[in-house]
Amino acid sequence: MADVREAIATAARAVVLPAGVGKLTCSGYLPDAVTAPHFFCGEYSIEFDKGMRRSLDEVELTCRVLVGKADDAAAQRILDALLAGSGPTSLKAAIEAARGAPGEYALGGLAHDLHVTRVQGYRWYEHAGATYVGAELIIRILGEGGV
Structure with a gap:
């Protein structure tokens, strides 16, 4: 899972924030401290043996994005942009771009597929x-037993 989480953080780095906001920092792990805006991979649960002979596990990964609150309204506009369903600021679009082309494995071969399922x-x-x-962004990841 460490490699999967790091690959998701790498995919999230493709987000392009509006001018003057700075760059989104990303971690594949729970960081001690963050430099806002910051995306990181947090808790996860695994359902083992969704397929016979350890052929498929399903992971639900909870990721968080945190934005500084120097200006409440401006911070929420930045967060809203990051949570958009599409576009250059969309974490969903950036992460799902790592799914690969049809027939390819996701995250450079680390998973069968992934999907950002919801924001909460x-x-x-x-x-x-x-x-x-x-x-929080919830990501569903499918992969061979051992993901």
Whole structure:
């Protein structure tokens, strides 16, 4: 899972934020501290043996995106752009671009497929003693047993 999480963080780095906002920083792990705006891969659950002989596991990965709150309205506009379903600022579009072409494995061969299924938890988050506006993205990942 470490390689899968890092590949998702790498895919998320393709997001292009509006001018003046800076660059989205990304981690494939739970960071001690963040440089906002920041995307990271968090908790996950695995359903083993969705296919015979360990041929398929299903992972539900919870990722978070946190945006600084210097200006509440501006931070929420940035977050809304990151949570859009498409476009250059869309985390969904950037992550799903790593699915590969039809017939190819996702994440450079690390998974059979992935899909950003939903956004949830749009709220204030405390992380390492600082407060951010943020949300969670849920990603469904399918792969051979051992993902």
